[in-house]
Amino acid sequence: MTNFLKSLFYPASSRDDTAFIELEMLLSKVSRMQQNCRADLSYIISTTIAGLQDALKTPNREISFGQVLDHCFALTNQYLLSEEEREEMLYHLELAANIIDSKTIRKKILGFFYEQ
Numbered sequence: 184m185t186n187f188l189k190s191l192f193y194p195a196s197s198r199d200d201t202a203f204i205e206l207e208m209l210l211s212k213v214s215r216m217q218q219n220c221r222a223d224l225s226y227i228i229s230t231t232i233a234g235l236q237d238a239l240k241t242p243n244r245e246i247s248f249g250q251v252l253d254h255c256f257a258l259t260n261q262y263l264l265s266e267e268e269r270e271e272m273l274y275h276l277e278l279a280a281n282i283i284d285s286k287t288i289r290k291k292i293l294g295f296f297y298e299q
Contacts, residue, residue, distance in 0.1 A: 205282045223262040231255040245287040252291045
């Protein structure tokens with residue numbers, strides 16, 4: 184079901200709850216991924232997804248999403264991730280953006296990954 188159709192059938196609070204649960208499933212998938220990747224990468228992805236989950240519950244969620252991603256990108260630059268690791272992180276951030284359906288998240292991802 185597309186996000187547009189979901190918005191017609193489910194109230195906003197229900198969509199937020201669903202997004203929270205879907206992010207939790209993504210987070211558990213990332214924790215299983217830790218065996219196959221560098222610890223820095225799984226740490227960055229895990230903390231970012233957990234931060235996005237927390238931001239879902241805040242009144243100014245779009246601002247909170249932006250702050251979470253700013254922190255994520257600062258960590259990305261600090262740990263000097265390889266191109267392959269950056270692609271893995273991008274994949275997970277795009278999944279999170281699709282789950283939440285946030286223009287702020289998509290815009291920040293585009294700005295960080297595609298305009299460098």
